Amino acid sequence: MALIELHNIKKVYGKAEYSTVALNNINLCIEKGEFVSIMGPSGSGKSTLLNIIGCMDIPSEGEYRLNGQLINQLNDQQLSKIRNKTISFVFQNFALMQNFSVYDNVALPLFKRKMSAKDKKEKVVYYLQKLGIADLLKKNVSLLSGGQKQRVAIARAMVAETDIILADEPTGALDQKNGAQFMELLCQLNEEGKCLIVITHDENVARYTKRIIRIVDGTITADRKAEMAQ
């Protein structure tokens, strides 16, 4: 059983004559521990695909199974539980809560976990130390650099200890050096067994992944195993 199974997925925005088909007939299987990049030009539907895989959106047609569980019919409560326990996200714009501290941001996924405040703090500090940014714990995220923000975002994904990490253009707002360091970090997480799916239009980023899926006009045009760049 694959970790992620998409069968004949179609996503349509709008109604009747004003509708736009963002995804059409998507069939995709992603196994545990894979490191996948989804590439495509702007407007090709790659972010929509990520939203569906990440349970942030539901398909108009087709069947989506995550760990064998049919996602299509789940309600908001159940989807939020999956987002909390199974999937983490890293976004190009970092998706951090401005004017909140690094700790508040990183500890977000633990909000619904039954853990003591002490255990939560220990866990947050552990991952921040692993990423070398423990000294930023109490700092307001709006005062951080782009590289630091992305590390905070990945720390948040790591704290959740989910099987899947979805990254939407994660290096888009980083300079080349920080971008490379960030991709190294993702590789490391993949080696630890995490399944990583990266949305990118950057070939250099895609080269870090083990499988490249190309999508054009909402349809998968290529799906091949790739050689690691490093």
Add this chain to the structure above:
Amino acid sequence: MNYVAISVSSMLKRKGSVLLMIAQLVFSFWVINHAFISMDVVDYQEEKLFATAEIDKKTTLRLVVSDGEDTEWFADRFALLEDYIKTIPGVTGYGSFDTTSIRPGHLPNQQAYLEQNQRDYAGTRRENELDTSQAVFLDHDIYKYAKWKVIKGRALHKEDFHKRNEDVIPVLVGYHYRNVMNIGDRFEMNIHDQKIVYEVAGVLAQGSEWLSGNDYITDPVDNLDNFIIAPFCPLIRQSEPMDVAVRLHNTFVQLDSTNDYHSVATAIKKKGRELGINPKLITVEEELQAYKDSRKQTSDFTLFLGMFFLVISIIGVISVTLSSIHARKHELGVRMVTGASKRDISLLILFELGLIVFLSAVLGVTLNYLSERSGDPSVHHVRLAIFAWPLYLKIAVVSAVVILCSVFIPLLKIRKLQLSALVGGRD
């Protein structure tokens, strides 16, 4: 962070709009609370009236003489009317009471008496009259209404109310005088150039109360801890036209049953006509109803005003909450991406609103309490007595209604939030 921490932190980040919301709500709660007190004070006073005196709504009646005056002519006729009333079949009691200030002379413990009064009168308008006490003079049939408990000495007996001016008249003293005036202590009073001698017969229990001499319905009851209770003697009761005129406010007729009302009222009216005066009887129930009616208009208007401000506040709260949700879309999106459901977000908003409404209600009630306390001292302790659980319960219900009304539209807005549009976006 838990819901409390998130809500407080979010409120601190939006101090301006939160303060504005709180200010609006505090004012509304202040007015609503004021209205509730105005409504409750009538019931409170009714309850207090019956808790203080053993009177009956229907069979205890007040004698009202609308053309009463302080003249010899009237006093003579009123005395004849009083004598007649006591003979009417169905009348089981008749009497008056009067509350006045007295200056007890030749007290054995004069210094202790002055010191006690200094303590009791501190900060009141009586602090310059330390050698005086308030006294309730009353007839035996009125004394029977009292629910006082005597903790030292003895209660007053029927014969104590039939003393002559030259007799030693037994009195009861308030609890604060228990160590100042001993049983058997005597003091004198000069009334109309004549000396009356009183003797302490008993001490009332702490917190004993009696009806106000000004208006037994609308005015708060008097605490008798520093009062003296004395039977009327002829000199005080009716030696001067003024003595009669002041008793007119508090003269009561007790009927055997409600069936006697018509015949007694007719007989009194008839006798009054013969004497050239215009007496009538009003039941306690009628007086209470008249009081309620007079207060209803004011309290209804205040309540309407409070409700109006509350509606305005709710609209304000809804607007601010909606704009807050709009401004916090990114934050809410991030929370949802990391596992918060729409229900969690709704709970957050509900919690924030609850906190704001709770704070406003507490502040509104507190401010109202302080403003009531700084009001007219003769009535404020009645209004302050209303500040208790039943009032807080009403305010809690109003708060719940405010929260429900304010949160409904924002929750609809949250239901419509599209997570993918909040943080990710469509490609």
